[in-house]
Amino acid sequence: MNKTNSQALQKESNPRTLLIPKLRTEFNGQVIAPDDAEYDKARTLFYGGMDHHPEVIVRVKDTDEVARVVKLARETGLSLSIRSGGHSVVGHSVADGGIVLDLSNMRDLQIDVKGQTAWAEAGLTAGEYTMAAAAHGLATGFGDTGSVGIGGLTTGGGVGYLVRKYGLTIDDLLAAEVVTADGQVLHVDANTNPDLFWAIRGGGGNFGVVTRFQFRLHKVDSVYGGMLFLPATADVIASFIALAEAAPEELSAIANVMPAPPMPFLPAEQHGKLVIMAMLVYVGDVKEGESVIAPFRALATPIVDMVKPMQYPEIYPPEQDDYHPIAASRTMFVDRIDRSVAEVILNHLQSSTAMMAVAQLRVLGGAMARVPVEATAFAHRKSKIMVNVAALYQNPEDKATYETWVANFAEALKQNDGGAYVNFLGEDGAARIRAAYPGRTWDRLREIKAHYDPDNLFRLNQNIPPANGK
Numbered sequence: 036m037n038k039t040n041s042q043a044l045q046k047e048s049n050p051r052t053l054l055i056p057k058l059r060t061e062f063n064g065q066v067i068a069p070d071d072a073e074y075d076k077a078r079t080l081f082y083g084g085m086d087h088h089p090e091v092i093v094r095v096k097d098t099d100e101v102a103r104v105v106k107l108a109r110e111t112g113l114s115l116s117i118r119s120g121g122h123s124v125v126g127h128s129v130a131d132g133g134i135v136l137d138l139s140n141m142r143d144l145q146i147d148v149k150g151q152t153a154w155a156e157a158g159l160t161a162g163e164y165t166m167a168a169a170a171h172g173l174a175t176g177f178g179d180t181g182s183v184g185i186g187g188l189t190t191g192g193g194v195g196y197l198v199r200k201y202g203l204t205i206d207d208l209l210a211a212e213v214v215t216a217d218g219q220v221l222h223v224d225a226n227t228n229p230d231l232f233w234a235i236r237g238g239g240g241n242f243g244v245v246t247r248f249q250f251r252l253h254k255v256d257s258v259y260g261g262m263l264f265l266p267a268t269a270d271v272i273a274s275f276i277a278l279a280e281a282a283p284e285e286l287s288a289i290a291n292v293m294p295a296p297p298m299p300f301l302p303a304e305q306h307g308k309l310v311i312m313a314m315l316v317y318v319g320d321v322k323e324g325e326s327v328i329a330p331f332r333a334l335a336t337p338i339v340d341m342v343k344p345m346q347y348p349e350i351y352p353p354e355q356d357d358y359h360p361i362a363a364s365r366t367m368f369v370d371r372i373d374r375s376v377a378e379v380i381l382n383h384l385q386s387s388t389a390m391m392a393v394a395q396l397r398v399l400g401g402a403m404a405r406v407p408v409e410a411t412a413f414a415h416r417k418s419k420i421m422v423n424v425a426a427l428y429q430n431p432e433d434k435a436t437y438e439t440w441v442a443n444f445a446e447a448l449k450q451n452d453g454g455a456y457v458n459f460l461g462e463d464g465a466a467r468i469r470a471a472y473p474g475r476t477w478d479r480l481r482e483i484k485a486h487y488d489p490d491n492l493f494r495l496n497q498n499i500p501p502a503n504g505k
C-alpha cells in the first residue's frame with residue numbers, strides 16, 4: 036500500500052475525522068462545527084476573556100442523544116464538557132478541542148400545579164423556569180440572575196433570593212434523571228440510586244449529565260422586594276449585615292458593595308462612589324415586609340429605593356445578551372462582618388483600578404442551615420455569610436493584575452470558616468476545590484465518583500478525582 040492510501044485509510048478509521056459527518060447523519064439535534072456560521076456564538080460564554088475552540092458542539096434534543104454523545108466522547112477520546120446555561124465562571128462548559136454537550140435546546144417544563152412539583156429539562160434558565168412557575172403563583176428558589184442555567188446552578192447547590200425561607204435549590208430537588216459515564220440513563224431520588232442523588236446535590240457536574248430535575252414548588256405570589264441603594268460606610272455595611280442576620284427568614288438579602296454604576300436611575304453625582312447595591316426579597320405579607328425592611332431604609336438616606344410589592348419573577352430583570360465581562364473572582368465564607376471588616380472591604384474597593392470592583396455579601400442561615408451537614412454534598416450549612424469578591428475588566432492582558440488583587444482582597448477577609456461554594460470557584464486550584472467539600476464529604480464524593488465515573492470522563496469541572504486515583 037502506498038503512503039497516500041495508508042494515510043487515507045487511517046483518516047477514515049480515525050473516529051475523530053468521522054465525528055462530524057457521523058453526528059450530522061445520526062443526530063436530530065444541532066451539530067455545530069468550526070466552519071458553521073453559528074460556531075462563534077455557540078462557543079461564547081457569559082464571561083468574556085475565554086477563547087475555547089471545541090471540535091464540535093452538539094445541541095442535543097433529548098436524553099437519548101445525551102447518552103449517545105457521552106458514548107461518542109468515550110469512543111473518540113475527546114474531552115467532553117456539559118453546557119446548560121453557559122455561566123461557568125472558568126469556562127469549563129466549553130471544551131477546548133473537545134465535544135460540547137449543549138443542553139440549551141432541552142427546555143421542557145411540566146408543572147404539576149396541584150402537587151406543587153415540576154419536571155424541568157436542564158437547558159432551562161432560572162428566569163424561564165421562574166416565569167413559567169409564577170403563572171401558577173409558584174416558585175422554586177434559584178440564584179440572583181435569570182440567565183443562569185438550572186443545570187449548573189442546581190448541581191452545585193443554588194443560593195438565591197429564597198435561601199433563608201426555603202433553603203438551597205437542592206433542598207427542593209426531589210429527583211433527577213442522570214446520564215452516567217457509561218451512557219446509562221438513571222432515575223435518582225432518595226430511594227433509587229440514593230448515593231448518586233446525594234452527590235449531584237452539590238457535587239457539580241462530576242457524576243453525570245443531569246437531563247431533568249424534579250423540583251418542589253412553593254406558593255410564592257407577590258413578594259416585597261427589589262433594589263435599595265445606600266451609601267457604603269463601614270457603619271452602614273456592618274449594620275446592614277447585622278439587620279439581615281436578625282431579620283425573619285422570610286427575608287433574604289444580598290449586599291453588593293461597589294462603586295455606583297452609571298445607571299440612569301442613579302443620580303450622576305453618585306456615579307463611582309462606593310454604595311451598597313442591596314437586593315432584598317421578603318416572601319410574605321406586604322405590610323410585614325415593609326416593617327422588616329424599614330430599619331434597612333433607616334440606616335442612611337437611601338440613594339435610590341426601588342423596594343416595592345412585585346411579582347416574584349420581576350426580581351430577574353431583562354439582561355443584555357452581548358454583555359460578556361472578564362472577571363477575576365474569589366469566593367469564601369466569613370463568620371462576621373463588623374465595622375473593622377467593613378473597613379477592609381472599603382479600603383480594598385477604593386484601591387481597585389478595575390472597570391468594576393465588588394464585594395458581594397450574602398447572609399445565609401434560616402431554612403438552609405436547618406438541613407443536616409451530611410444530607411447533601413453541599414456541606415456549608417453552618418456558614419454564616421458568603422462573600423464573593425470580583426474585579427471586572429476589559430483587557431485580557433490585565434489578568435495577572437486583577438487575579439492578584441482579588442487574591443489579596445480575599446486573604447485580607449479570611450476568618451475561621453475556610454469553606455468555599457463550588458459554583459463561585461474560579462481558577463483557585465485544588466486546595467479550594469477540596470475546601471468546597473470538607474471532611475467526610477470529599478471522601479464520600481470520591482468513592483461515588485469511582486463507582487459512576489472511574490475514568491473521570493466528566494473532568495471539565497471543579498474536579499473530584501475518583502477514589503481509585505484516575
Ligand SMILES: Cc1cc2nc3c(=O)[nH]c(=O)nc-3n(C[C@H](O)[C@H](O)[C@H](O)COP(=O)(O)OP(=O)(O)OC[C@H]3O[C@@H](n4cnc5c(N)ncnc54)[C@H](O)[C@@H]3O)c2cc1C
Nearest residue numbers: 119120121122123128178179184186187188193194240245
Ligand atoms: C452572573 C452570574 C450570577 C450568578 N449568580 C449565582 C447565584 O445567585 N447563586 C448561585 O448559586 N450561583 C450563581 N452563579 C454561579 C452559577 O450557579 C454557576 O456558574 C453555574 O455553574 C452556572 O450554571 P450554567 O448551567 O449556567 O453553566 P454552564 O457553564 O452551562 O455549566 C457550568 C458547569 O456546570 C456543570 N453542569 C451544567 N449543566 C449540567 C448538567 N445538566 N448536568 C451536570 N452538570 C452540569 C458542568 O460541570 C459545567 O461545566 C452565578 C454565575 C454568574 C455568571
